[in-house]
Amino acid sequence: MTGSPRRPELGQPHPRLSINQATLKRTSLPDALRLTAQAGLAAIGLWREPVAEVGLTAAVRLLGDSGLRLSSYCRGGFFTDPEGPARRRALDDNRRAIEETAALAQAGAAGSQAVLVLVVGGLPAGSRDLAGARQRVGQALAELVPEAAAAGVRLAVEPLHPMYASDRAVVSTLGQALDLARPFDPAVVGVTIDTFHLWWDADLPTQLARAGREGRLAAYQVCDWRTPLPPDVLLARHYPGDGVIDFGPLTRAVLATGYAGDVEVEIFNAEIWADRPERVLRRTVDSFERAVAPHLIDPAQVGSMP
Amino acid sequence: MTGSPRRPELGQPHPRLSINQATLKRTSLPDALRLTAQAGLAAIGLWREPVAEVGLTAAVRLLGDSGLRLSSYCRGGFFTDPEGPARRRALDDNRRAIEETAALAQAGAAGSQAVLVLVVGGLPAGSRDLAGARQRVGQALAELVPEAAAAGVRLAVEPLHPMYASDRAVVSTLGQALDLARPFDPAVVGVTIDTFHLWWDADLPTQLARAGREGRLAAYQVCDWRTPLPPDVLLARHYPGDGVIDFGPLTRAVLATGYAGDVEVEIFNAEIWADRPERVLRRTVDSFERAVAPHLIDPAQVGSMP
Numbered sequence: 148m149t150g151s152p153r154r155p156e157l158g159q160p161h162p163r164l165s166i167n168q169a170t171l172k173r174t175s176l177p178d179a180l181r182l183t184a185q186a187g188l189a190a191i192g193l194w195r196e197p198v199a200e201v202g203l204t205a206a207v208r209l210l211g212d213s214g215l216r217l218s219s220y221c222r223g224g225f226f227t228d229p230e231g232p233a234r235r236r237a238l239d240d241n242r243r244a245i246e247e248t249a250a251l252a253q254a255g256a257a258g259s260q261a262v263l264v265l266v267v268g269g270l271p272a273g274s275r276d277l278a279g280a281r282q283r284v285g286q287a288l289a290e291l292v293p294e295a296a297a298a299g300v301r302l303a304v305e306p307l308h309p310m311y312a313s314d315r316a317v318v319s320t321l322g323q324a325l326d327l328a329r330p331f332d333p334a335v336v337g338v339t340i341d342t343f344h345l346w347w348d349a350d351l352p353t354q355l356a357r358a359g360r361e362g363r364l365a366a367y368q369v370c371d372w373r374t375p376l377p378p379d380v381l382l383a384r385h386y387p388g389d390g391v392i393d394f395g396p397l398t399r400a401v402l403a404t405g406y407a408g409d410v411e412v413e414i415f416n417a418e419i420w421a422d423r424p425e426r427v428l429r430r431t432v433d434s435f436e437r438a439v440a441p442h443l444i445d446p447a448q449v450g451s452m453p
Numbered sequence: 454m455t456g457s458p459r460r461p462e463l464g465q466p467h468p469r470l471s472i473n474q475a476t477l478k479r480t481s482l483p484d485a486l487r488l489t490a491q492a493g494l495a496a497i498g499l500w501r502e503p504v505a506e507v508g509l510t511a512a513v514r515l516l517g518d519s520g521l522r523l524s525s526y527c528r529g530g531f532f533t534d535p536e537g538p539a540r541r542r543a544l545d546d547n548r549r550a551i552e553e554t555a556a557l558a559q560a561g562a563a564g565s566q567a568v569l570v571l572v573v574g575g576l577p578a579g580s581r582d583l584a585g586a587r588q589r590v591g592q593a594l595a596e597l598v599p600e601a602a603a604a605g606v607r608l609a610v611e612p613l614h615p616m617y618a619s620d621r622a623v624v625s626t627l628g629q630a631l632d633l634a635r636p637f638d639p640a641v642v643g644v645t646i647d648t649f650h651l652w653w654d655a656d657l658p659t660q661l662a663r664a665g666r667e668g669r670l671a672a673y674q675v676c677d678w679r680t681p682l683p684p685d686v687l688l689a690r691h692y693p694g695d696g697v698i699d700f701g702p703l704t705r706a707v708l709a710t711g712y713a714g715d716v717e718v719e720i721f722n723a724e725i726w727a728d729r730p731e732r733v734l735r736r737t738v739d740s741f742e743r744a745v746a747p748h749l750i751d752p753a754q755v756g757s758m759p
Contacts (some may be wrong), residue, residue: 275699281655292694310616312653313697347618349587374620378684391570391619393581434533 160432162438165190167368167413168197171427172420176201179424180213186428190258190409192366193251195244203247207254217255218302218409219262219303219339219366220248225240226287227268227280227293227317234283237268239323241291248299260408262365264339266307266391269314280317285327288336296335303365304328305339308347308378321345321354328363337365340401343372343384352400359404366421367401368411369394369439383415386430388438398442410439463538465579466738467746471496471524473674473719474503477733478726481501482507485730486519487692492734494612496522498674499557500597501550513560523561524715525568525609526554532593533574533586540589543574547597551584555604560601566714567606568671570645572613575620586623591633594642602641609671610634611645611756614687627651627660638729643671646707647719649678652698658706665710673707674717675700683723690720692736694744704748716745 152321156452166188171179183191191213198206206430210217218405221246228234244263252261267284270277288302295302304324307316319326324338338358358364387394398410412431419427472494477485482503489497497519504512516523529550534540550569558567573590576583594608601608610630613622624630630644644664651657664670677696682689693700704716718737725733 170514200584265600270697275697276652277655307616309653310614310682310686313678319653320655347583347615372619376686380616380682380686383473391576391581393583397714 160187161412161435163283163443164188164191164435165409165411166431167192168194170412170414171424172407176206177209180209182424182428184215192411193218205381207250210251211254213227214256217252217259218411218419219264222266222291222314224265227283228271245295245298245300248300262303263300265302265304266314267318277317289444292331294333297355301337301365303337303339306344308344320348327358333362337363339366341368342397343370343394346372355400364404364406367406369414370414382415382417384416388434394438396403398439466494467741469716469749470494470741471498471715471717472737473498473717474500476718476720477730480730482512483515486515488730488734490519490521496524498525500527513556513668516557516607517560520562523558524566524717526557527569528570528572530571531574533589534577548600551604551606554606568604568609571608571610571753578677585622598641607643607671609643609645612650614650626639626654628656631663639668643669645672647674648698648703649676652678661706670680670710672714673712674719676720688721688723690722692740694740700744706743
């Protein structure tokens with residue numbers, strides 16, 4: 148049956164699997180690109196710091212040479228400060244991130260997503276005003292939207308787990324992220340879904356359906372949740388399947404939104420970072436194949452499967 | 454102006470302040486009662502383990518002799534297991550907790566609250582079925598409600614921070630807790646609000662107003678959130694005012710529900726537990742006076758204040 152979707156051969160990466168470079172934290176950009184391509188993946192999500200290490204021009208060339216798609220660029224945001232020099236610096240930095248996203252997405256293989264993931268920031272030092280901080284996120288988006296639109300970049304607001312609400316992201320749920328995105332063109336402002344951050348939310352199915360109706364889903368990231376949490380809760384993520392998250396309903400709900408992009412595995416975990424990158428890539432491919440890939444079947448095409 | 458509410462004298466505990474015994478983790482029940490009364494507090498929230506240490510009969514006598522009100526009893530719940538011996542054991546244990554709550558509330562001073570706080574439990578071992586676990590919480594409530602009603606005890610479902618969703622409580626928001634309570638008489642099933650668990654939730658004001666309309670607020674607990682979280686995230690709580698929670702709007706919203714009961718300070722924190730109980734009581738009184746008490750003024754009576 149020519150043209151019908153095929154599951155990849157055993158051991159071959161799923162065609163929609165992307166590795167987020169954070170999963171290969173200790174690997175330089177050139178090595179990450181080379182090893183990811185060698186492992187047979189077709190896409191990668193990049194981070195600003197390793198790009199800055201080699202410089203944008205070199206990064207653009209390296210990504211182009213790798214033959215990989217860019218699935219997302221991490222990250223902008225951190226713009227909850229009140230008006231003043233710190234806020235201006237943050238917004239200028241986001242402007243640079245927008246330009247970098249555009250340049251990299253252009254250099255990546257066909258199907259690259261010019262998506263800048265936004266972690267919005269926590270409470271400013273000394274502040275207890277969550278509502279005010281959230282309002283300033285909306286104002287920052289309003290300021291950046293014209294430049295993102297001009298650059299062809301989509302800003303993707305990422306709700307983070309509520310345990311990061313004070314110091315990382317005052318946006319904790321998909322519902323909040325969608326509320327923030329609402330005033331803007333969905334082609335310019337979308338949302339990032341990460342299973343680690345959102346799996347606990349009973350309202351998630353409703354909000355995923357809403358994300359679909361409103362055309363907001365810009366990036367889908369997967370990793371797993373397991374307790375006890377490690378001493379540093381920033382490093383609490385696991386390979387899909389190694390924890391308690393049920394990837395089936397979540398992934399099917401993501402597909403039902405119409406999201407047709409790459410699916411990133413993004414893991415912050417000290418043990419995984421200490422592992423050899425070749426092994427991390429292999430385990431990423433295998434865990435994705437078992438926990439996520441079985442649900443990555445377009446519901447409209449199930450009938451035509453052999 | 455006789456009869457108008459008065460702020461307590463400096464150094465005197467606020468009349469609605471209760472200390473939850475968890476804040477005095479290393480102190481026996483007899484010592485906790487004696488020191489709490491000596492510190493001038495009028496109420497205490499008790500825990501089952503220290504009550505079991507002395508036995509219920511002795512605990513009832515000790516509480517009666519102390520002259521303190523019981524503000525709540527911690528804790529029942531942990532009934533997310535599927536049908537089987539483990540679930541039966543959990544439900545039987547909750548039946549005993551209901552009886553203990555009734556006995557203690559009867560022994561406490563006038564104004565004691567026969568409130569059993571329920572931490573519902575996490576995912577059963579090996580399960581990824583959050584929705585199923587939540588459903589079984591509702592079934593457990595249905596089973597316990599007749600016995601709670603007969604004993605004159607109010608079951609108070611406590612939503613816990615989403616970072617405990619997998620191993621402590623599959624109920625993470627006030628909205629979920631209210632949904633679970635809905636089928637039952639509000640005199641028998643209510644909810645517990647703890648600032649530490651809920652402060653991040655943008656939907657909290659809406660759900661607090663709903664809790665008021667539906668007459669569900671059974672207990673109000675305060676402590677503060679601060680990062681970085683300690684290695685054991687169960688011990689991440691702080692004295693009110695030492696973190697980022699804005700107790701003003703929260704406390705006023707709680708009062709607006711009509712809640713007229715005690716306000717418990719419940720802190721799990723290794724450093725505070727290592728401190729002398731007399732000092733913990735003094736710091737509890739002082740921090741409450743600064744961070745919470747200024748907002749504990751019945752809005753209907755503000756006009757009659759001197």
